[in-house]
Amino acid sequence: MAINSITVEKFIAKIQIEPKAGFELLAEIVEKKSTISRGDLLGVFAEMEEAAIFLLENGHPLELGFFGSYYPVIEAKMVDTPEEVTTKTIKRFKVIFKPSKFLKERFKKVTFVLGDNRVREVHYKKKK
Structure with a gap:
């Protein structure tokens, strides 16, 4: 990263993803x-x-207790009149997950440990 044309190294923590459960x-x-x-x-x-x-x-919408809720939503094209609204103006259907208050509070208490002391080089694409 360059600040005022001076290259500066920066580092950031990264989560270690475990095998999918x-x-x-x-x-x-x-x-x-x-x-x-x-x-x-x-x-x-x-x-x-x-x-x-x-x-x-x-x-x-599907509420799963302490886990949270799933909400069905659509993405649709905006049109000028109600008559223009058809199923063809719907681009896609998707589901949004919202964690419960309990889960959000629980996640605030997550503790972190450094897996090892190795620092790895960060690779990123430069903005054009």
């Missing part, structure tokens, strides 16, 4: 803390997934 790992964790089998949990998770998708596709 899915229904299998969730089922293993919940199984150990309950009387429900891993297989039953996976079945429930699969049905919950189908039900959640159906609800979102049909315009229902």
Whole structure:
């Protein structure tokens, strides 16, 4: 980075992403803390997934307790008159996730540790 034509080095922390966790790992964790089998949990998770998708596709916001909420939204083209509004003016459907207040507060308490003491070079593209 250059400040007043003087090159200055800058450094920033970067998260270490762990392997992706899915229904299998969730089922293993919940199984150990309950009387429900891993297989039953996976079945429930699969049905919950189908039900959640159906609800979102049909315009229902989905609240998942302490986890947060999913909101269905569309991106649409703006037109000049109500008569011009059609399904063709809809560009795409997507879902927005909003964490719950509980989750936001919980994330504020996350502690950080330095994984190692190695500093790595930062590679970035220069703006044109």
